[in-house]
Amino acid sequence: MPASKQTAHGLNLWTADDHPLREDFVSDNQTIDDLFGKHIADTTLHKTPTDQTPLVYGNYTGNGSSLQTITLGFNPQAVLVFPFKAQMVQKDSSGNLALYSGIAANGLYCGPLYLMQNQGFSVKNEAVSADIYSMLNENGKVYAYIAFR
Template identity: 35%
Template sequence: MASNYTEHYGLCQWDAADQVLREEFNQDNKKIDGALATIPQLVFGSYVGNGSATRKIELDFTPSVLFVVAKDGMTFREINGSSQFCGGLVFKDKPALDVYRDRMILEICENGFHVAYNVDNSLYLYTNEPDMKYHYIALR
C-alpha cells in the first residue's frame, strides 16, 4: 500500500518498503483518465467552398470556439472596393454577422458549423466561396 500521494491528484507514491497493490494502480489510472478528459482539445481541419448560400461543415462534436481563415490566412479582404468576410473567430452563442445586413457569415451549430456565400454578389459573405480552401481550428 502506498505511503505517500501526489499533491494535485492524490496519485500513489510508494516507498521502497511499501507493498504495491494493483487496486492502487487502477484507481490512479481512473484519476488520470478523468483529469485528461477535462483538458480542451484543439481540432484542426479544412474544407473547400462549394458556393452554396449556406452550408454546414460537419464535425463529430459541437465546438465551443471556432476560428476560420481562407487559404491565404485572411479573415477579411477588400478586392476592387468589395469587402469580403472570409473567416473569423466565433463562440458557441456568438456568430459572426455581416455588419451591413446582419446576415450570418460564420456560426457554430450542433456537430459542426455553418458557412455562407453571397450568391448574388450583393453581400459580403465569403466563408463558402466556390473552390476556395479554408482552414479551421475548433476547440472541442
C-alpha cells in the same frame, strides 16, 4: 409514499404532510444516477480519457452553396475560420471589402458562421452591408478552421 408533486426529472417534492418510504428515496437516487451517468457518457459534451484533445483543426473547400456544414462529430464551443494561404480581407474591383474569416462561439453571433449542435459548424456567404461581404463559402476557395471543444 411518493410525493404528489415531482420535479421535471421525476424526483419527489415532499411536503411536511407526506410520509416518504425508503423505496421513494431509492427511486430518486436511481433517477439521479441514470441522468448523471447519461450526461457523463456524452462525449459530445465531455472529453474522454482516450481523447484529451481540446481542439481540432482542418480545412474545407467552399462550394458556393447557400449553406455548407462541416461535420466534426462534437459540439464545438468556438470555431475560427480563415482563408488558407490568402489574405483575410480583400478588396474587389468595385472597392467592396470581402471578409474571408470569421469566429463564432457560444453566445457570440457571427452571421455567416454557425455552431451546430452535435455536428460541427456551418458556413455561408453573406452581405454584411452594401459594400462589405463575408465570404466563408466561396466556390473553390480553401479555408482552414480551428474548433474548440
